[in-house]
Structures are given as structure tokens and as C-alpha cells.
Amino acid sequence: GAVVSQHPSRVICKSGTSVKIECRSLDFQATTMFWYRQFPKQSLMLMATSNEGSKATYEQGVEKDKFLINHASLTLSTLTVTSAHPEDSSFYICSASRVQDTQYFGPGTRLTVL
């Protein structure tokens, strides 16, 4: 149990375009989903936390107008990188959890912006 999927696994886009990444909890209802960014050889950096039906809470320094998060159901959250630029290239990971429970992670999405 506790499987989280992420789609796509890799995406390459042109500068200025928008990219949507989906995160799904496949076998449980996730009250909370998290979005992380990971640079090479570094730890995970939390970008935002989202609860189903509520606005996401963004960490300091993360532009909420650039990284749009929607948590429309208990099994789906999306991250949209708007007007992507090369500096947005990174590895994005989502996680999902029930209240007061362990976070289970998706396999990640490698975004490359040309």
C-alpha cells in the first residue's frame, strides 16, 4: 500500500511555456500533499504544502504565481510551472500523506527547460 505516482517522469519544454506535473495517491486518500524540489547531490527542498480543497501554503522564497498548485481531490495534486525558464530546470518530487502519518513519495519528475 501507500503508492504515489507522478506524471510525467521527464519533460523537456521551451522557455516561456508552462508545464503541468500530476501527483496521485493510488491506494489511499491523501489529506495533504507536498511538493519538493531537489538539486543535484542535494537534499529535498520543500516548496509548498497543499490540503484538499484549500489553497496551498508556500515556503518562503517560492513564487506562488510561478508554481501553481491545485489539490482538487483527495488523490490528485498538480504543480504547474508557468512561463518556465532554464533556471526552473530541476527534479520535482511530490509526496502524499494522511493526517499525522508518514509521507510517501512519488518517483519524481525531471524538468528540463531549454
Place this chain on the structure above:
Amino acid sequence: AQTVTQSQPEMSVQEAETVTLSCTYDTSESNYYLFWYKQPPSRQMILVIRQEAYKQQNATENRFSVNFQKAAKSFSLKISDSQLGDTAMYFCAFMKRIGGSQGNLIFGKGTKLSVKP
């Protein structure tokens, strides 16, 4: 603010041997969870083991066990009978309990473990 420190950036161990990864944390909270996650080359984060702070008994999961020293704020991971598949980045993480809501994970910088044949 909580912090998590992993003082060993890299470690190596021979296959079948035992290795211990260190983790210390700083918090004023009394109710919290501690985790070890592994991230193999595939970059999928996998839960290894979880410890609830109010439990004195150390958590174990097959070949993985922890030494949880609450007073010393130490949470080390012991891997017994190391296997090649244990080669990965290992992250220690802290999460405080916040009433009925979900706390955030605070990660250490990670320890890269290489298991050698």
C-alpha cells in the same frame, strides 16, 4: 526551528557487513516523528524506518534498526548484512506533531552509502 544534521557525507561498507549512519537533530518539541528514507540512483524516495518519539523501543524493519536516544537527540540507522541494493543516499528526517494537522518533514543533507562487493 528544528534542524537535522547528518555528519557523514559519504560512507562505504563491504557486502554482508554492518554499517551505522548517524543523525542528530535539534528541537524543543516533545512530540515528533523521526524517519530514515533512502534514495537510490532511480531517485525514488523510499521509507526505510519510522520512529515515534514517545516510544522508547527502537524501531526495527528486517535488516534495518535504529538507535533512538531522545535525551541526546540522536537517531542512528544500523544496516545489518549490507546488500548491494542498499547503495543509496540516506536521508534522516524530522516531523513534529501538530494537533490534527500534518507537519512538514525537515531533512538532513544526506549520507551517500556505497556497498562494495
